[in-house]
Amino acid sequence: MSYSPSSKRYATMIYNYCGKSGLKIPVLSLGLWHNFGHVDEFENSRNILLSAFDAGITHFDLANNYGPPPGSAEINFGTILKEDLGKYRDELIISTKAGYKMWDGPYGEWGSRKYLLASLDQSLKRMQLDYVDIFYSHRPDPDTPMEETMGALDHAVKQGKALYAGISNYNPEQTLRAAGILKKLGTPCLIHQPKYSMLERQIEAGLLDILEKEGIGSIAFSPLAQGLLTDKYLGGIPEDSRAAKPHGFLRKEEVTDDKINKIGRLNEIAKQRNQTLAQMAITWILRDKRITSVLVGVSSIGQLNDNLDAIKNLEFDPEELKEIDKILK
Ligand SMILES: NC(=O)c1ccc[n+]([C@@H]2O[C@H](COP(=O)([O-])OP(=O)(O)OC[C@H]3O[C@@H](n4cnc5c(N)ncnc54)[C@H](OP(=O)(O)O)[C@@H]3O)[C@@H](O)[C@H]2O)c1
Numbered sequence: 522m523s524y525s526p527s528s529k530r531y532a533t534m535i536y537n538y539c540g541k542s543g544l545k546i547p548v549l550s551l552g553l554w555h556n557f558g559h560v561d562e563f564e565n566s567r568n569i570l571l572s573a574f575d576a577g578i579t580h581f582d583l584a585n586n587y588g589p590p591p592g593s594a595e596i597n598f599g600t601i602l603k604e605d606l607g608k609y610r611d612e613l614i615i616s617t618k619a620g621y622k623m624w625d626g627p628y629g630e631w632g633s634r635k636y637l638l639a640s641l642d643q644s645l646k647r648m649q650l651d652y653v654d655i656f657y658s659h660r661p662d663p664d665t666p667m668e669e670t671m672g673a674l675d676h677a678v679k680q681g682k683a684l685y686a687g688i689s690n691y692n693p694e695q696t697l698r699a700a701g702i703l704k705k706l707g708t709p710c711l712i713h714q715p716k717y718s719m720l721e722r723q724i725e726a727g728l729l730d731i732l733e734k735e736g737i738g739s740i741a742f743s744p745l746a747q748g749l750l751t752d753k754y755l756g757g758i759p760e761d762s763r764a765a766k767p768h769g770f771l772r773k774e775e776v777t778d779d780k781i782n783k784i785g786r787l788n789e790i791a792k793q794r795n796q797t798l799a800q801m802a803i804t805w806i807l808r809d810k811r812i813t814s815v816l817v818g819v820s821s822i823g824q825l826n827d828n829l830d831a832i833k834n835l836e837f838d839p840e841e842l843k844e845i846d847k848i849l850k
Pocket of ligand 1: 689746751
């Protein structure tokens with residue numbers, strides 16, 4: 522049966538301007554790093570994506586290497602676009618990235634113009650698209666002049682193969698430099714994609730201030746610390762969880778007693794708020810108005826719906842925040 526999206530898809534989602542740009546992004550975006558590769562069940566991936574769109578999630582985040590195997594998330598996404606979402610292309614913000622290893626030889630990773638522009642062409646082919654909305658430098662390259670990497674992003678935008686440029690995993694100093702170069706080139710940096718969650722708070726020590734000052738939006742990746750910030754690991758490592766999967770990036774050794782102890786205490790606060798821990802972890806990120814969007818990953822529609830309900834209660838009592846800080850110390 523052909524897909525027809527919910528007519529209520531824009532009824533409840535909240536959209537924020539991305540930094541000082543005119544582009545609005547949903548407060549909850551969906552990432553395709555896990556659960557969309559050839560190792561995953563295609564119909565489950567499709568159902569997640571379509572349910573997300575039905576709920577007002579307009580932004581889908583990819584990268585050249587998402588899978589496994591690398592590239593397969595873009596291929597599957599392209600198939601779903603073609604079969605189900607093609608008509609709604611103008612309602613979608615699709616991003617991809619280049620930076621990590623994609624092919625053999627000296628031009629298959631990092632930040633050269635050669636790699637970035639070839640990779641974008643490959644991504645467009647895999648997704649069967651003429652353009653992406655956002656093209657990111659996935660990581661800073663210590664050995665390539667920043668001017669070259671930013672020049673490649675600017676070129677992609679001027680070619681019309683991307684509408685906006687973004688950076689990911691750049692530290693505060695690198696971000697300032699990148700933003701300055703892009704501004705001079707006439708392609709302002711739209712967005713930064715850093716890791717941010719209750720368990721990973723480094724960006725509070727400078728990056729967020731810079732983004733605000735520079736008018737750059739921010740989208741927090743791994744907001745649930747890859748699933749740790751949910752109640753799923755409280756009773757051990759479930760068989761179908763990311764930590765148990767051979768291709769999952771969360772390793773069993775990362776599920777430590779110290780983290781589980783903190784997560785158990787956070788779970789109690791979430792319960793008092795009538796939220797699941799996943800919901801509280803998402804709302805906790807959105808308490809900071811410098812954050813444009815929270816970029817979640819999900820392996821089921823149940824998880825997606827759970828996370829979507831986070832936006833029903835975005836308020837925090839100052840006492841709750843103090844209590845959370847105490848646990849996280
Ligand atoms: N720029 C970068 O360098 C970079 C790096 C990493 C990620 N990202 C982006 O950020 C996106 C999100 O990253 P992430 O997948 O690590 O995010 P995450 O939201 O921290 O973790 C997602 C995982 O958490 C579990 N989960 C999600 N919602 C849940 C719920 N309500 N209840 C119980 N468990 C739940 C699922 O694990 P199970 O599979 O165990 O069910 C899911 O696969 C990626 O897809 C990618 O687009 C970017």
